Amino acid sequence: MMVPVALLLIGALTSVVAPRLLARADWTDREPVVALWVWQCAVAAVLLCCALSMALSAAAAWQAVRWHVFATAPRGVVDAYALGTAGPWAAPTAVLLACAGLWSLAMLIREVARTRVRRRGQRAKLLLRAPLLPGEEPTGGRLVVLEGDRPDAWWLPGAAPRLVVTTAALRRLRGRRLDALLAHEQGHAQARHDWLLHCSAALADGFPRVPVFAAFRDEMHRLVELAADDMASRRFGRLTTALALVELNEERGVFGPGPTLQAHVPQRVHRLLTAPDRLPAPRRLRLAASAALVPVIPPLVALVPGLRALG
Template identity: 35%
Template sequence: MTAAVVLALYAVVAVVTLPRLLIRGELAERAPRLAIAVWLAACTSAVASVILSALAAAVPATVIGHGLAEFFEACAAMLSHGAPLTSPGTRAALLGAAVIAARITYCGAAILVRARRERRQHAGMLNIIGRHDGELDAVVLDHDEAAVYCLPGRKGRAVITTAALRSLAPEQVAAVLAHEQAHLRGRHHLVLAAAEAFHRAFPGLPLFTRARSEVARLVELLADDVAARRHSRIHIAAALVRLATGRAPAFALGAGGETALTRVKRMLNPAAPLGHRERIAGLSAVVLLLAGPAAVAATPGLRSFLAHHCHNISIF
């Protein structure tokens, strides 16, 4: 029961406190990929803690301690004979865990299905009114608004409007299309879908609300960094300035948008990359967030398991 209480308290504290801790420092500016992993690990950690808390409260540690085979036999016996596992409190805990797991799964699936349908419709429209430019490796769309975006999916493609081609220099076009290709290769739409699923499943909670906005910003920083490996930061910054007011479809990832101007400053004044120790610390935080709740939930059962087997060994 102690593990269940610890996990439940951690989930409450994490939802409120982790957003304040994670926005501090320069991790996002210096290592956006690692920052994305930390935010998603924090969300997963909070949800897993609630589910594991319910399971820890429902399954006695002594049941686990008697061995894996006995554990399943005991579960079957409890379910069929009305043992303590089927008490009202236990049933409520298990039902709560199942509801939480089902809700996050449903929200994630609904987001992916809807986005796929909208992308398919947009792709059909591009096939009719757009034209593929082999030199640019992008679809050119006749439009009076300067915009560059990508349409993710199995047959992902980058899209640039004729207005953007007129307003951008060739070097800037190449740089911004490299940004969009980075989104496609990195499958950033799945990262955004995960953050959106957490937010939609648990609306109003600070951790998930902040994670959605931060992950959306971080994938743009990451794509900027990938593009900067092959193109001048000045060209990327100039393209972002011209595309700042450009709008992309909601289900696509656009180079412009509301974060464009702040990203210009970052392009022109890049922060120093993380050192080896700082990167190790960040990766350790991800591992701790993901493995910590499971370790806490498993501790009582492990103690009971060791106590049971040590007792048997002492008898012989």
């Protein structure tokens, strides 16, 4: 009955090694979409390790759970897992992992609930500042222009998504630069980056001492911006997108010598102004395929005794 232990060891190893390997990689900024995929695969592998270890530990500890887990399996497969030889650690392990799963779900629900409350407040303020005109439908039209002295633009997801732009941004950004800014925000919406941020925040808040979850949250905030920059630059050019970022943020002090909350903006501008150095398509494909294999490892490890018994 070593499979649950092996799964936990694989999960722990992945949670420690994956952030370090990705931190040392020199291609993540060049290929943010691939990096987002790799991060999701690594986190999925850790969660699968915990879920499968919980299921097998519970099956070893309680006969009723064992019957449900191995309901259609031949007798030889059940015997191959040696569930009856499990020590007293099986039940506490299953309970602990189940509590961790419920805690993760609770953190995700809390994150989604907080976001909905925040969005309702934003929509109420938006409706106050930009009331509906006579005959205008609440769900009609995605672009909202707000009167404001500060250039800004943001995407407000939800049942009735809105792309909000201030009049200062319209005055400052002209032509293709404004189009690039709007394309950046639309890129966030099309890729559903908000759900990536929700899931990463929920895992990091629930398990702050797990390295892969904390790094996952930090990298998601950075990589989604780079991915949206690339979406905009593919349509309107890297120089145009960089100039739009500069004009939008130049009055916020982000380009000064001191550290700011938006210190990543100069790095994004520098990246856009640097000649693109994308990875060759075959290497991107290999990276994506290799990452996709990582979440397959836990189910394969869990199935090894059963496959041997059947073979």
